[in-house]
Amino acid sequence: MTGAANACDMIDVHAQAAKVHFIDDGTDSSHYSAPLPPGTIKGFADPAPGIARVTQPYPASGGRPPEADAMFRIRAAERLRHKNRALSLWDYEHLVLERFDQVHKVKCLPASAFDDRPGEVRIVIIPDLHGKALGNAFAPRAPMRLLDEIADFLAPLAPSSATILPIHARFVEVRVRLGVRFAPGGDEGFNKSRLAQALNRFLAPWAFDEGSDIAIGQRIDATSIVAFVDSLPFVDFVGVCRLFASEDDGATFHLGEDDGDRVEARSDDQVLTPASRHEIDVIGDDLFEENEFTGIGYMKV
Numbered sequence: 125m126t127g128a129a130n131a132c133d134m135i136d137v138h139a140q141a142a143k144v145h146f147i148d149d150g151t152d153s154s155h156y157s158a159p160l161p162p163g164t165i166k167g168f169a170d171p172a173p174g175i176a177r178v179t180q181p182y183p184a185s186g187g188r189p190p191e192a193d194a195m196f197r198i199r200a201a202e203r204l205r206h207k208n209r210a211l212s213l214w215d216y217e218h219l220v221l222e223r224f225d226q227v228h229k230v231k232c233l234p235a236s237a238f239d240d241r242p243g244e245v246r247i248v249i250i251p252d253l254h255g256k257a258l259g260n261a262f263a264p265r266a267p268m269r270l271l272d273e274i275a276d277f278l279a280p281l282a283p284s285s286a287t288i289l290p291i292h293a294r295f296v297e298v299r300v301r302l303g304v305r306f307a308p309g310g311d312e313g314f315n316k317s318r319l320a321q322a323l324n325r326f327l328a329p330w331a332f333d334e335g336s337d338i339a340i341g342q343r344i345d346a347t348s349i350v351a352f353v354d355s356l357p358f359v360d361f362v363g364v365c366r367l368f369a370s371e372d373d374g375a376t377f378h379l380g381e382d383d384g385d386r387v388e389a390r391s392d393d394q395v396l397t398p399a400s401r402h403e404i405d406v407i408g409d410d411l412f413e414e415n416e417f418t419g420i421g422y423m424k425v
Contacts, residue, residue, distance in 0.1 A: 138181065146187065153189050160184035188225060210282040216247055223277055226270055228252040231340050233392050244287045248393045249274065250338050253330060261331035262324070262397045263295040264338075293340060293395045297370040298327060298387050299377055300349060301403035303363030315358055316404045326352050327398040340395055343388035346380075363407055374399055 144165065165180040191199070199222060206215040213232040220230045229250040235242070251266040271290040278288045300323055306315045327344065329336035346365040354362045366384035368377040377399070380387040389396060 136181070144184075146184075156187045156189035159187075185226065208281060210245075210278055210286075216245065216278065216282075219278065219281065220247065220249075220274055224270070224274060226252055227266070227274075229338055229340070231392070241287070243285045244289055245278075245282065246393070247274070247278075247288070247290045248293050248340060249290050250293055250340075250395075262328050263395075265292045266290075291393065293338075294371070294391070294393050295373075295397045296387070296389060296394050297374050297377075297399040298344060298396050299368040299370070299399040299402055300327075301366045301368065301384075301405070302349070302353065303365070303405045303407050304353060304359055305361040305363075305407040307358050307360045310358055312406060316406070319353065319356070319359070319404055320402050322353070322356060323349070323402055324398045327396070338395060341389040341392050342396055343386060344396055345386045346384065361407065363405075368399075369396075370399065 160180075160183055162180055162183055164184075165178065167178050168175070202218050202222065206212075206218060208219075210216045210219055213234060216232040217230040220227055227249060229248075231248040233246040233248065235245070249266045249271060251264050251270070253261060253264055274290045275288045282288060302319075302323075304319065306312060325332050326349065330338045344367065346367055349367075350362050350365050353359055353365075367380040367387045368384065369380055369387045370377045371390075371394075387396060
């Protein structure tokens with residue numbers, strides 16, 4: 125992947141920036157478990173002439189708490205397996221996860237006899253979202269600096285003939301078109317807004333809940349979305365559901381497989397993520413006949 129598509133999202137540009145390093149003076153190490161929140165650093169310990177204000181717009185990063193006994197045992201067992209060298213897919217993935225705490229998930233793609241560049245090791249990198257300032261939490265991309273550091277770290281551990289290429293995951297946007305009737309007594313516009321947000325949470329739980337996994341190469345079925353929406357307390361009935369997918373950042377959408385009944389990743393480096401908007405059709409009483417949406421053919425097994 126080359127060009128602008130290989131760049132992470134730009135959040136902002138700041139002039140007159142400086143790095144600050146924490147000097148451990150015996151403080152309780154529990155503070156390493158969570159990043160230093162933005163706005164914590166507000167000035168100098170000793171006033172500096174000529175500087176009127178100090179701001180910390182982003183959370184701190186890079187700190188690690190002391191290794192717990194359980195993590196030490198895991199790391200020792202993994203070290204006995206990979207022996208600090210990168211040969212198998214498992215070796216590449218666990219070496220990166222051990223060394224870089226900024227990484228949430230790694231997937232080393234298997235080589236193919238049809239690859240144009242033999243010896244190229246492609247490693248999909250998904251950054252850790254916890255406490256990070258990200259441009260798009262639905263499609264997180266690691267900074268190029270981190271990708272370069274991973275390549276430099278793995279190069280001496282891999283065979284000399286291997287070319288290490290850390291890459292971003294390719295995010296496929298999924299748009300849901302859904303017929304729904306809301307429970308009586310609610311505002312239709314408000315219900316449509318919170319249903320769209322609920323769909324985003326269902327499709328991309330990692331953007332809302334700390335610790336939720338990001339699945340690479342998964343599949344989404346319309347029946348699972350129907351079951352989820354039907355369980356919402358403000359929804360009375362769910363009608364037809366169709367799924368659409370876009371592989372060009374939402375520029376164009378195509379109907380999913382089986383006439384929109386499912387969407388699945390077409391390659392090992394793709395991640396399904398919600399589109400910027402969904403189509404929600406409200407079913408009115410005059411357009412709704414229950415027997416049209418029940419029985420054989422409504423749900424698929």
